[in-house]
Structure formats: structure tokens, C-alpha cells
Amino acid sequence: SQNSQKFEFQAEVSRLMDIIINSLYSNKDVFLRELISNASDALDKIRFLSLTDKTVLGEGNDAKLDIHIKLDKVNNILTIRDRGVGMTKEDLIKNLGTIAKSGTSAFLEQVQQGGDLNLIGQFGVGFYSVYLVADYVEVISKHNDNKHRYIWESKADGKFAVIEDTENEPLGRGTEIRIHLKKDASELYAEETKLRELVKKYSEFIDFPIYLWASKEVDVEVPADEEEQAQDDRPNDEETAEEVDDMREKKLMTIKETQWDWELLNDVKALWLRNAKDVTPEEYDKFYHSFTKDLSADKPMAWAHFNAEGDVEFKAVLFIPPTAAPDLFENYYINKATLKLYVRRVFISDTFDELLPKYLSFLKGIVDSDSLPLNVSREMLQQHASLKTIKKKLVRKALDMIRHIADEDPDEKLEAEESNEDEDNLDEDVDSGVKKGKYAKFWEQFSKVIKLGIIEDAMNHDRLAKLLRFHSSKSGDKLISLDQYIVRMKPGQKQIYYITGQDKKQLEKSPLLENLLKRGYEILFLTDPIDEYLTQNLTEYEGNKFQNASKDDLKIRSKYDQARTKEIKESYKELTKWWKDILAGENVESVKVSNRLANTPAVVVTSKYGWSANMERIMKSQTL
Ligand code: ADP
Numbered sequence: 001s002q003n004s005q006k007f008e009f010q011a012e013v014s015r016l017m018d019i020i021i022n023s024l025y026s027n028k029d030v031f032l033r034e035l036i037s038n039a040s041d042a043l044d045k046i047r048f049l050s051l052t053d054k055t056v057l058g059e060g061n062d063a064k065l066d067i068h069i070k071l072d073k074v075n076n077i078l079t080i081r082d083r084g085v086g087m088t089k090e091d092l093i094k095n096l097g098t099i100a101k102s103g104t105s106a107f108l109e110q111v112q113q114g115g116d117l118n119l120i121g122q123f124g125v126g127f128y129s130v131y132l133v134a135d136y137v138e139v140i141s142k143h144n145d146n147k148h149r150y151i152w153e154s155k156a157d158g159k160f161a162v163i164e165d166t167e168n169e170p171l172g173r174g175t176e177i178r179i180h181l182k183k184d185a186s187e188l189y190a191e192e193t194k195l196r197e198l199v200k201k202y203s204e205f206i207d208f209p210i211y212l213w214a215s216k217e218v219d220v221e222v223p224a225d226e227e228e229q230a231q232d233d234r235p236n237d238e239e240t241a242e243e244v245d246d247m248r249e250k251k252l253m254t255i256k257e258t259q260w261d262w263e264l265l266n267d268v269k270a271l272w273l274r275n276a277k278d279v280t281p282e283e284y285d286k287f288y289h290s291f292t293k294d295l296s297a298d299k300p301m302a303w304a305h306f307n308a309e310g311d312v313e314f315k316a317v318l319f320i321p322p323t324a325a326p327d328l329f330e331n332y333y334i335n336k337a338t339l340k341l342y343v344r345r346v347f348i349s350d351t352f353d354e355l356l357p358k359y360l361s362f363l364k365g366i367v368d369s370d371s372l373p374l375n376v377s378r379e380m381l382q383q384h385a386s387l388k389t390i391k392k393k394l395v396r397k398a399l400d401m402i403r404h405i406a407d408e409d410p411d412e413k414l415e416a417e418e419s420n421e422d423e424d425n426l427d428e429d430v431d432s433g434v435k436k437g438k439y440a441k442f443w444e445q446f447s448k449v450i451k452l453g454i455i456e457d458a459m460n461h462d463r464l465a466k467l468l469r470f471h472s473s474k475s476g477d478k479l480i481s482l483d484q485y486i487v488r489m490k491p492g493q494k495q496i497y498y499i500t501g502q503d504k505k506q507l508e509k510s511p512l513l514e515n516l517l518k519r520g521y522e523i524l525f526l527t528d529p530i531d532e533y534l535t536q537n538l539t540e541y542e543g544n545k546f547q548n549a550s551k552d553d554l555k556i557r558s559k560y561d562q563a564r565t566k567e568i569k570e571s572y573k574e575l576t577k578w579w580k581d582i583l584a585g586e587n588v589e590s591v592k593v594s595n596r597l598a599n600t601p602a603v604v605v606t607s608k609y610g611w612s613a614n615m616e617r618i619m620k621s622q623t624l
């Protein structure tokens with residue numbers, strides 16, 4: 001039509017749509033989940049606005065925050081309608097076509113490398129998945145603060161058009177998406193049963209009611225037909241005339257009738273409001289996948305569902321993801337925590353980084369608090385005193401959840417030295433339902449998080465130190481905890497010995513450790529670059545000091561008494577002096593006699609407060 005304005009999609013968006021519409025990808029279910037998730041986001045937005053201004057909700061049907069799905073089987077059109085915040089003309093142009101989001105190119109790259117189309121929602125371009133099933137789409141929308149209604153339409157041919165809508169029935173606030181199903185897609189999706197199944201499967205945790213226009217068979221009572229009545233109504237001798245009259249009126253029959261109505265598909269009671277005891281592990285898994293938009297089969301490693309009472313009340317569900325996000329450490333200081341914050345069931349934000357410290361930002365989950373005010377600005381909310389308490393409790397629970405993984409892992413059982421391992425293991429295999437090595441898996445993905453925690457969070461230092469694991473001179477292929485180290489300490493040993501370096505094999509052979517090893521002390525091998533920073537913040541554990549075995553101040557109890565030690569030192573004085581002079585002032589601070597070595601004649605060590613050789617290596621590689 002004449003008033004229709006034409007636009008071209010931004011180049012990358014156009015490429016993306018091209019790939020989607022031509023995709024041979026067989027599982028196209030994802031589109032429905034993405035559109036429902038957009039509807040839910042739009043509803044969240046209007047509900048949020050209504051906190052400070054009730055009038056935005058309007059009256060009548062507008063005030064109902066819900067989602068309606070309807071099929072037109074004659075024309076193969078599937079319609080999804082929400083009463084969310086809606087889009088202005090500018091919104092339609094920008095959000096659905098001209099602005100490429102940062103995720104667009106990342107997603108293109110993924111798909112071209114054979115990645116999963118299912119993950120589209122995580123890249124912020126979920127809307128376009130509608131072209132998996134459609135060859136023509138209309139989006140009709142009325143924004144909350146605009147009188148006019150606009151239609152966006154596109155056949156995914158590089159162009160789209162926007163026009164003011166004057167044809168359709170007056171539509172209140174919100175968005176209606178009309179999906180003209182492709183032929184092959186209509187066979188599958190133009191079926192109420194299929195839609196019902198998909199909503200149940202993927203959108204179970206959407207907390208707005210989702211209705212489907214559907215038919216059902218109902219029993220209705222209709223007056224029985226007259227002939228039948230006449231037959232049956234022949235009065236019996238015993239019956240009075242009155243009774244016969246009565247029966248005549250009541251003579252009805254039941255028949256099946258098909259009725260069409262809006263059928264509610266989801267149970268809108270939020271999972272976190274339920275009693276943790278009543279929620280099954282499968283439900284937690286599903287919930288995790290639905291709100292993270294992660295449809296992979298990998299289950300979260302653990303979860304904690306709790307209810308904080310007292311001065312500050314809130315409910316929360318925290319999850320440890322199955323793997324660390326690829327950019328977790330790359331963008332450590334930019335990444336935001338992704339907990340979803342609700343206040344009294346109302347979604348407020350998922351970019352609120354006051355809820356968790358940086359190092360725990362890898363956790364996923366939701367927090368719903370009754371103690372925070374609803375009708376205030378984000379800025380005021382961020383400064384609210386209760387947030388500090390919430391954060392403190394969340395950190396505790398998160399660390400408990402991690403410790404719990406270790407507690408339940410039979411591999412983590414403390415063992416005194418020389419225990420009969422084989423026998424022990426046999427029993428554990430039978431008794432424990434927990435998969436072995438679960439904590440090792442956690443550690444593989446998230447060890448850096450715990451170490452960063454020790455560096456950043458002095459308040460929880462001890463709790464975090466309990467979660468550390470290291471290789472050691474006695475641990476073989478396993479990792480050990482500091483508690484395990486302490487259990488195995490030699491009588492009279494007061495220090496926890498460690499050495500930093502690049503790899504375990506190399507460290508095992510280090511002459512720096514000769515005598516310690518010979519005397520049977522256990523030495524921790526710290527081979528992660530971050531360990532150098534860790535040891536600056538980790539100086540003591542349960543009253544035992546940490547001692548870097550590559551440093552000058554390592555003291556091993558001598559087999560000689562003081563007088564004899566002094567004598568030995570005296571006798572080598574000339575040699576050590578000569579040596580120091582030769583190596584000239586700046587290269588070497590001092591040359592000493594020590595009992596560190598067993599076979600090697602001499603070794604270079606670093607001074608107590610200087611950088612270890614490993615640290616020098618790290619610093620050099622960083623400045624290069
Ligand atoms: P994302 O949802 O991750 O932002 P999408 O591609 O799914 O990415 O949607 C793009 C944008 O289009 C949304 O951010 C939103 O602004 C807008 N949008 C999509 N669907 C709706 C809707 N039903 N109501 C209001 N706005 C919508």
C-alpha cells in the first residue's frame with residue numbers, strides 16, 4: 001500500500017535470515033520457545049513500568065498480562081499475541097531488522113561451523129528463528145505510550161516494510177505475531193496437540209498464563225428427543241400423576257459436544273515459591289535449561305534452593321552450570337552476574353550485579369525478595385540496605401553448595417597415610433549413589449573461581465580455602481584438599497610446603513625439594529599461573545603456615561644440634577664468601593650453607609620477599 005515504508009535488513013541480519021529460512025535443520029521447535037520468551041519479556045517490562053505508574057496497565061483485557069496462541073488451519077496461520085509493552089514504529093524498525101546485535105555475527109559464525117541452531121536465543125537474535133517455520137511474518141504492535149498501531153512484515157527476502165495498521169480489529173496494547181507457516185512446517189505445527197506439547201516442554205516456567213485456542217469434547221445434557229420421551233413416559237401403576245410430571249421435565253440425555261475455548265497450558269506458580277522437598281531433580285534441570293535458554297542436554301552440576309527468613313526475606317535457587325562459559329575469565333571484569341532478581345514475584349532485572357561478588361558471577365539462578373521495595377528506581381534499589389544481607393547469604397549458600405559436592409563425593413574422603421585404598425574403594429562403590437569424581441569435575445571447570453575468591457573475598461577466606469585442591473608429591477593423579485594435607489602431616493610438622501612452577505613432572509624433579517622429599521614431607525605442586533597470586537593471599541590454613549619450598553627462608557629441622565650447625569657453616573665460610581664475590585653483587589644476594597639438598601651440590605633459591613622464578617616467568621610472559 002501507499003503508506004508502507006520499505007527497509008533493508010542490516011547486512012548481517014539479512015545473512016542470518018537467509019541461513020535460517022533455507023535451513024535444513026530438522027528440529028524447528030525452537031521458534032515457539034523464542035517467541036513466547038519475547039512475549040514474556042515484553043510482559044515483564046510492562047509489569048515493571050506499572051510498579052511506578054499503575055495506569056500503564058489500562059483497563060479490561062489490557063490489564064490482563066497473558067499470552068494467547070491461536071491457529072487458523074484454513075490459512076495456515078499461527079498467531080501469538082501478548083499484552084506486553086509493545087513496540088513503537090521505531091522499535092519495530094530497529095529491533096526487528098536494522099540494528100545488528102553483538103550476538104549476530106557470533107551466532108552466524110557458530111552456525112557456519114555446524115553449531116546448534118537451538119542456541120539462537122542465547123545470542124539475542126531469537127526472533128528470527130520464526131523463519132524456520134514461516135515464509136511470511138507479520139508483527140502487529142501497539143506500544144504502551146502510543147495511540148497508533150503498526151504492522152511490520154517481511155518475507156525474509158532482505159527487505160521488510162512497516163505501515164500503520166488501520167485494517168485490523170482494534171487491538172489493545174501489545175504485540176501480535178502472525179506466522180504464515182511454510183508448507184512442510186504446517187503439517188507439523190498446525191496442530192493444537194503439537195503446540196500444547198511444545199509449550200509444556202519448553203515454556204513451562206514462563207510466569208504469565210499461556211492460553212491456546214483449543215477444542216475439547218464435553219458432556220452436555222440435552223432434552224431427550226420426543227419419541228423416546230413418549231415411550232419412556234408411560235406412567236407406571238404405582239406412580240402418581242405428580243411424579244410423572246416431574247420425570248417428564250427431567251428427561252435429559254448426555255451427548256458429546258466439541259467446544260472451543262482458551263485452554264490454560266502452564267502452571268504459573270513459580271518453581272522457587274514451591275517447597276524444595278516437592279520439586280524433583282528433573283524439574284530443577286528443566287527449570288535451569290528454560291531460564292538459561294540452554295537447551296543442551298548437560299545438566300547443571302548442582303543447585304541450592306532455599307528460603308531466607310528473618311530481617312531480610314527472600315527465596316532463591318542457585319545453579320552451578322555444567323561447564324564454565326568460554327568467556328568467563330576473558331571478560332572477568334566486564335561480565336555481569338546473571339542472577340534474575342524478582343521483588344515480590346515481579347521480575348526486576350537480570351543485570352543487577354549487586355547480588356553476587358565477581359568471582360561467583362558464574363552462577364545462574366533467581367532471587368525473589370519480599371524485603372525490597374517495589375516502587376523505586378533501580379538506583380535506589382541498588383543502594384537498599386537489604387541487598388547487602390541478601391548478598392552475604394547468597395555467598396554463604398553458594399559456598400555451601402560447592403562444599404556439598406565435595407562432601408558427597410567418595411573420592412574426597414580423607415585418607416590417612418598408608419591406608420588400604422583398595423578395600424576402602426570397594427565399599428564406597430557399593431554404598432554411594434553419587435558419581436565418583438564429581439568434585440574433580442567441578443574443579444576442572446571452576447578452580448580459578450575459587451582462587452579468585454580467596455584473592456577477593458577476605459570475609460570467606462576460610463570457607464574458600466576448604467574448597468581448594470592441589471596436586472602433591474603424594475597425590476598421584478588425584479588432587480588433594482588442604483584438610484587431606486593436614487591429616488597426612490608428619491609428627492612435628494608445622495608448615496604446609498608448596499612449590500610453584502609450570503608442571504608437576506618438572507617440579508617433582510626439582511633439586512629444591514631434595515631433602516624435603518627424602519625425609520617424607522608432602523609438597524603441594526602449584527602449577528596454575530594464578531597460584532602465584534593465590535599464595536600471596538593464602539598464608540595460613542588452620543594454624544599451619546604456608547612455606548614456599550623454593551625460597552630462601554625454608555627451614556628443615558637439622559639432624560645436627562646448634563653448635564654443630566654453626567661449626568659446619570664456619571668451615572665453609574671461605575667458600576661461600578669466594579662464591580658471592582665471583583657472582584658479583586647484583587646477581588646474587590647471598591650464598592649460604594643449607595640442609596635443603598641431598599644429592600645436588602648447589603641450587604639457586606629466591607629470597608623470602610622476592611619473586612619466585614615461576615613468578616618471574618609469568619610476569620615476563622605478560623609484558624611481552
Ligand atoms: P532478545 O529477545 O534476546 O532481545 P530477539 O531477537 O528475540 O532478541 O528480539 C529482539 C527484540 O525485539 C527484543 O529485544 C524486543 O525489543 C523486540 N521484541 C521481540 N518480540 C517482542 C514482543 N513480543 N513485544 C515487544 N518487543 C518485542
Ligand code: MG
Pocket residue numbers: 034037038121124125126127
Ligand atoms: Mg528473545
